[in-house]
Amino acid sequence: MSMINVQDLRRIVLKQKEEIQKLDGTIKRDILSEILKWFKDNRVIILTGIRRCGKSTILRQIMKEKGNYCYVNFEDERFLDFKAQDFELLNEILIELYDNPKIYFFDEIQNIEKFETFVRRLQDEGKKIVITGSNASLLSKEFGTRLTGRYKPFEIFPFSFSEYLKFKSIEIEKDWGYKTQKRVEIKKAFNEFLELGGFPEYLKTNDKEYIKDVFENILYKDVIARYSIKKQKVVKELISILATNISSTFTYNSIKTALHLGNSITVKEYISYLSNSYFFFELPKFDFSLRKSLTAPKKIYLIDAAFSQITGFNFSPNTGRNLENVVFIELKRRK
Numbered sequence: 001m002s003m004i005n006v007q008d009l010r011r012i013v014l015k016q017k018e019e020i021q022k023l024d025g026t027i028k029r030d031i032l033s034e035i036l037k038w039f040k041d042n043r044v045i046i047l048t049g050i051r052r053c054g055k056s057t058i059l060r061q062i063m064k065e066k067g068n069y070c071y072v073n074f075e076d077e078r079f080l081d082f083k084a085q086d087f088e089l090l091n092e093i094l095i096e097l098y099d100n101p102k103i104y105f106f107d108e109i110q111n112i113e114k115f116e117t118f119v120r121r122l123q124d125e126g127k128k129i130v131i132t133g134s135n136a137s138l139l140s141k142e143f144g145t146r147l148t149g150r151y152k153p154f155e156i157f158p159f160s161f162s163e164y165l166k167f168k169s170i171e172i173e174k175d176w177g178y179k180t181q182k183r184v185e186i187k188k189a190f191n192e193f194l195e196l197g198g199f200p201e202y203l204k205t206n207d208k209e210y211i212k213d214v215f216e217n218i219l220y221k222d223v224i225a226r227y228s229i230k231k232q233k234v235v236k237e238l239i240s241i242l243a244t245n246i247s248s249t250f251t252y253n254s255i256k257t258a259l260h261l262g263n264s265i266t267v268k269e270y271i272s273y274l275s276n277s278y279f280f281f282e283l284p285k286f287d288f289s290l291r292k293s294l295t296a297p298k299k300i301y302l303i304d305a306a307f308s309q310i311t312g313f314n315f316s317p318n319t320g321r322n323l324e325n326v327v328f329i330e331l332k333r334r335k
Helices: 006-022 032-039 055-066 084-097 115-124 141-147 161-167 180-196 200-205 208-225 232-244 252-259 264-276 290-295 305-309 319-334
Strands: 044-048 069-073 103-107 128-133 151-155 280-283 298-302
Touching: 006 055, 006 069, 006 084, 032 044, 032 055, 032 151, 044 055, 055 069, 055 103, 055 128, 069 084, 084 115, 103 115, 115 128, 115 141, 161 180, 161 200, 180 305, 180 319, 200 208, 208 232, 208 264, 208 305, 232 252, 232 264, 232 298, 252 264, 264 280, 280 319, 298 319, 305 319
Parallel strands: 044 128, 044 151, 069 103, 103 128
Antiparallel strands: 280 298
16 A cells, blocks of 8 residues: 555655756766767666765756656655555656656666566656666666666766866866966866865865765764664775775775774675775785686775765875876776
8 A cells, every 4th residue: 555645655756856957057067978978879877976976967958958757865854654556657757747758867866676667667667767876886786787677877976187277167178288377277166176086066165074074974874774783983994094094005904903893804895885885995916817816905996085075084185096096087987
């Protein structure tokens, strides 16, 4: 039996429609043209990335390009009582309010049990589906198996340096390297980027409370709540250790000792949770021997420099290591 009231559901969809249409999408993301290429077939498009990196803005840009869409954000707390049997009712409301949409945008739909049955049915009806989420599990083979169909994944990151230059309205001219003033302008912008990072909304406001809220949402929603972690203090101390040592080598055992834990398995699990939320990334040492690669010290990288602005967040003061971090994230973006 449905737990959600039809009028309530209608109001939620209408409100979300208003909110998504208000989003400012003036800075076109570099990845947009690549995503648009995949609207020619019926594959489900999956966009994943850390919270507030600009996924919703990309959706808005796609909406403007394509039209004839509908949108639902399932992370909205008003969807807490939403069950699998409510999908049919939801679809009727979407068809009514969006005038028979051809493209369905779903944010965090994987939070709803048996969502894949609904998505498969829409696919069978010839609809295009775009799913966004803030957890890398969306890209897992298991998730793809549940969809039992073809899908195209994209990982979304905060602004790259080229996008930061667009944000700052700085044009890259063909021979900019020969112009002293332009070189100085770009170098200054890069130093700012190295310090401020690329979270779009944070760059607009420079509000440290905003980036603190982003961090806490990731910590509590995407890590502690999602994985039912009871040792919250340990997770916070782990984040502090990793942030202080970005672009540096570490071992699970060394962190285990620093955190006074009984075994290194807990450390490995917690870091994997942080990686799944796109907060940190591990890089194993290359070796032709798989055993040596698995046991060798690894390097750790942070998604964005903006988190260095959080009071009490111990960030490496080493410019060389911070630069290496930016290069790693750029390579990760391009892979």
